[in-house]
Amino acid sequence: MRIGYACLTVGVQGADMRSCVMKNASEERLLEIIASNLQSLDHILDYNIENGIKLFRISSDLIPFGSSPINTLKWWEHFEPQFLKLGEKIRNNSIRVSLHPGQYTVINSPDEAVVLRAIKDLDYHTKVLDSLGMGPENKIILHVGGVYQDKESAIARFINTYHKLEDSVKQRLVIENDDKSYTVEDVLDISKKLGVPVVFDNLHNYANPSPHDVTEEDWIDECCKTWQEQDGPQKIHYSQQDYGKKAGSHSASIRIKEFMEFYHKLNRYDLDIMLEVKDKNLSAVKCSNCISTDKKMIILEQEWSRYKYSVLEKSHNNYSTIRNLLKDKEKYPVVSFYRLVEDALGQNESIGNSINAAMHVWGYLKDIAAESEKKKFLKMIDDYQQGKVVLPVIKNYLRRLSDKYHREYLLSSYYFIL
DNA sequence: TGACGTCAAGATCCG
DNA sequence: CGGATCTTGACGTCA
Helix, strand or coil, X not given: CCEEEECCCCCCCCCCCCXXXXXHCCHHHHHHHHHHHHHHHHHHHHHHHHCCCCEEEECHHHCCCCCCCCCCCCHHHHCHHHHHHHHHHHXXXXXXXXXXXXXXXXXXXXXXXXXXXXXXXXXXHHHHHHHHCCCCCCCEEEECCCCCCCHHHHHHHHHHHHHHCCHHHHCCEEEECCCXXXXXXXXXXXXXXXXXXXXXXXXXXXXXXXXXXXXXXXXXXXXXXXXXXXXXXEEEEECCECCCCCCCCEXXXXXXXXXXXXXXXXXXXXXXXXXXXXXXXXXXXXXXXXXXXXXXXXXXXXXXXXXXXXXXXXXXXXXXXXXXXXXXXXXXXXXHHHHHHHHHHCCCCCHHHHXXXXXXXXXXXXXXXXXXXXXXXXXXXXXXXXXXXXXXXXXXXXXXXXXXXXXXXXXXXHHHCC
């Protein structure tokens, strides 16, 4: 079983995806951005490899305006060596990649022009996978599209357009239930007619359930039947509701207790789970560590080094509890560990705790920082205590100093992003 | 016509 | 000037 995340990372150096607006999309600008994005993808892959993440959705923005006529570059020729190298890295590390055109790629629209653009967009996504040399188990996930007051005709148009797609596209295409229009049952019906695999999305199914009362596990088993040998293992999307927001909104982080309940209910290990969550790689590493059969304390210690200052900032109590928890090197108390981390992060910071955490971080800078920087930092702490300055200002300053003095240990910490 | 969702770019404001 | 904060853009559907 592989756990993955979508498109972007948080807290990973040199892994940002760049873009530009249409009016600035000159050939030079596009070339520069594509080169930068391919470099970032390389860094993301390195991060994934180091952290045991073997499932990743590549951002559709890898090539800006990849399917638009304003991008006339033959980027696949221009960057052929880079693509080949990236593809090699992906395959050598048994990583499975995917791509997911957004809600605006609609092949069942009554508007012909929209459909033509959507087909071009699918061709673009296919070209990315082809350039990487990725086989048909590396999928392109698509939603069915709009309803236009007549679902039956809309589905008929989907099927009609599907038949017109290139084989190289069809080999990769999988369809997913969405949060508004097409339930998992709708999508399974379409799959029966086309033989196209179905990705089950649990949160979409929650927001837009099928009329029949079927459990998530049973839908997942149903969807499993749509995956053939050449498609690779079944893939599902898993996300959790942000309770502060409307139905279907993704949570900030994957709540591990809830995930483990889902995982145990599933009772299957032959499928891949793509997480859709705001903290991206953080939750992927968390979930991956929790289901890992490779139970090494060193992995938890590494995670602790990343979370510790954020925990300290919120709860001294949890900080101490976790330190004790990690003392026994023979154990692997992974779920308890993450639950304590989550519990701490859910609390409000106090001035005392956040100063304590900031001073811990400062400890890695105080010997190298200039006298003026030391003065400035201590003044900030003082101002913060008196309510003259907000915490993010202090943390930003610490981040800049960490950057300036190349404090890698601090830069890979989540202190600056949580 | 605006909301929807997503993210960075671009624009503007601030000290 | 650099940094923080607000607005725009790019896509198609639906009310």
